[in-house]
Amino acid sequence: MTGRPASERGMILVIVLWSVSMMAVIVVALSAYAQRNLVAASIEMDRLRSEMVLRSGVEVGGGLVLGTQARDRGFLDGATTTAGLGDGLSVEIGLRDATGLIDINRMDGVFLEAALERVSDSPQAAEEMAAAILERRKLLEEDDKPSTEQPAQDEPEKPVPAVFTSVSELYGLQLPERGVMPLIIAEVGLYSKGGRINPMSAADAVLAAIPDITPADLSELQAAKRRKDTSSPRVQAVFARYEKFITSAESRVFQVDVRILSGPGVIAGSRVKATIILDSSGSAPFQVLAWSW
Amino acid sequence: MKAPAANDFSLLPFPPRGGRWREAPDEGVVPRIRLHSDSLNRPLIRLAPLARSTFPREGGRGNDVRAEQGFTLLEILVGLVISSLIMVGLTSVMQVVNTGWGRATVSIEKQSSMTAGLDILSADIARIERIVAKDRKSFLFGGSPAEAVYILAERDSHNEAGLYWVRLLVRSEDGLTELVRMRAPRIFGENDISRISWRDEVVLLRGRYGIELSYRAPPAEAEWSRYWEGQARLPRQIRFVITGADGKPAVPEMVLALKIGAESACFEDTAAGCTLSTGGELVNQEEPAQ
Numbered sequence: 282m283t284g285r286p287a288s289e290r291g292m293i294l295v296i297v298l299w300s301v302s303m304m305a306v307i308v309v310a311l312s313a314y315a316q317r318n319l320v321a322a323s324i325e326m327d328r329l330r331s332e333m334v335l336r337s338g339v340e341v342g343g344g345l346v347l348g349t350q351a352r353d354r355g356f357l358d359g360a361t362t363t364a365g366l367g368d369g370l371s372v373e374i375g376l377r378d379a380t381g382l383i384d385i386n387r388m389d390g391v392f393l394e395a396a397l398e399r400v401s402d403s404p405q406a407a408e409e410m411a412a413a414i415l416e417r418r419k420l421l422e423e424d425d426k427p428s429t430e431q432p433a434q435d436e437p438e439k440p441v442p443a444v445f446t447s448v449s450e451l452y453g454l455q456l457p458e459r460g461v462m463p464l465i466i467a468e469v470g471l472y473s474k475g476g477r478i479n480p481m482s483a484a485d486a487v488l489a490a491i492p493d494i495t496p497a498d499l500s501e502l503q504a505a506k507r508r509k510d511t512s513s514p515r516v517q518a519v520f521a522r523y524e525k526f527i528t529s530a531e532s533r534v535f536q537v538d539v540r541i542l543s544g545p546g547v548i549a550g551s552r553v554k555a556t557i558i559l560d561s562s563g564s565a566p567f568q569v570l571a572w573s574w
Numbered sequence: 575m576k577a578p579a580a581n582d583f584s585l586l587p588f589p590p591r592g593g594r595w596r597e598a599p600d601e602g603v604v605p606r607i608r609l610h611s612d613s614l615n616r617p618l619i620r621l622a623p624l625a626r627s628t629f630p631r632e633g634g635r636g637n638d639v640r641a642e643q644g645f646t647l648l649e650i651l652v653g654l655v656i657s658s659l660i661m662v663g664l665t666s667v668m669q670v671v672n673t674g675w676g677r678a679t680v681s682i683e684k685q686s687s688m689t690a691g692l693d694i695l696s697a698d699i700a701r702i703e704r705i706v707a708k709d710r711k712s713f714l715f716g717g718s719p720a721e722a723v724y725i726l727a728e729r730d731s732h733n734e735a736g737l738y739w740v741r742l743l744v745r746s747e748d749g750l751t752e753l754v755r756m757r758a759p760r761i762f763g764e765n766d767i768s769r770i771s772w773r774d775e776v777v778l779l780r781g782r783y784g785i786e787l788s789y790r791a792p793p794a795e796a797e798w799s800r801y802w803e804g805q806a807r808l809p810r811q812i813r814f815v816i817t818g819a820d821g822k823p824a825v826p827e828m829v830l831a832l833k834i835g836a837e838s839a840c841f842e843d844t845a846a847g848c849t850l851s852t853g854g855e856l857v858n859q860e861e862p863a864q
Contacts, residue, residue, distance in 0.1 A: 293653070296657055296660070300660055303664060304664075314678075318682055321686070325689065417762060421763075446705055446737065446838050447727040447736065447737055449728070449736045449737065450762075452736045453736030453759060453760075453762075472838075472841040534841050558840055558841065560835075560836065562850050565835070568835030568840075568850065569836075570838055570840070571727070571834065572833065
């Protein structure tokens, strides 16, 4: 080796190493900082993109409902279908006639409690919740009595005013067993024809809760649900026997459950549930009644 | 040259390190040894400076002694100057980096805070519930340039009481403006906004901003209104104008749309309280909401 002695080279080496270390630390810190911000921005982009995809999924779901024959819409029981939204985006869409859900606004009290018990598997929670719901209905009825005058004979029957505007109001009942709430929330709704549900889109647990239903009638309903056909006389007879609780009337309200399966730049597994109403009078084919987010 | 005898102090007492005895060259400096004693009468030996060429190592370059001498003053000064220059340079770079870093951090935090705040706003407005007031002539909604009050169902994870009243409030103090979101559980049957006890305050935006809200419901009411209260229809859009300290827009005008387009009462074919067929307007309402 030529040049300066080893002892002098050592000193310079230390200075150089120190300087290089300092610069390396700065560069690494800047790089980490920039990287962190990039990741944060990327996550935000993915979240935004996922939200847009979910909204598109709801639009597609609404389109699928509209594309289904009116007489077949009652058989939409939440079964899922996969839809591509382009650019490799894939979503799973579940459609359900909302009149198949437990109607907390109008359903008969006995049926309500039995159905809540079946879906929650908790007799105590069901009893307390049903009692709270019925109490609230009673309060509204008392509050809504305008006068003692009797309505004229030819005046159309007034619809029962809605007690609940959102199923999330059940959280406000402050019941002790909150652990069963997700099970209950998944099966309750606000829409039925005068408290009568559509058995073709109802859960089997709810069907089994129909007051005084016999095993044979229950089997008949379940078979009709699987066949997607209620035209047989035997099924019609079952409808007639339990007409206080079930109906086959066409519905206008549907639940659209959208879940992202895959796609570039989206968060797979994100989901949204929207309740839509078909709108024959408005400017849009359907309107959203409620969002789950 | 022969090896010196033990008492011969006129010659070197030991051979140079790594070398061997050899004759001193004629022109070389004659090595001298001084022998004296210290206060404890211990013998001390001092070696006089030697010329580089006096005792070159065989096969070497003869610079070992100099290598042990360290730096010269000039070398140290030059080293210090270079180090100082590097330090000054690095300090300047660090200052620039630090300033930029600080600005970037503030800017990113500001953007991030604004994004999060506006995201909450957007989600809120989209979920405003269409609930008719007890007078059956208006919706439960109130809006002014500095405040908006509405009802919505909170997300499951934040929901302990079902429906909530939510209030967006713009307030200013010491030049700082805050857009605050607060809420209160909606007590069944209670529709008087003035009696609500607000809680769960969250600051969505804070800074030297000017924030103003306005409302409209196209196509029936296409112009932006500064106040919206007790009306027979809900606004379809709410506009947020956010200006900076200089009065210029801090972000482009943000128009958020209500995404719930029908009342739950619309399910009943004959239901009053449904505005689907009236373009969103309550007309001849006979039924109360709650």
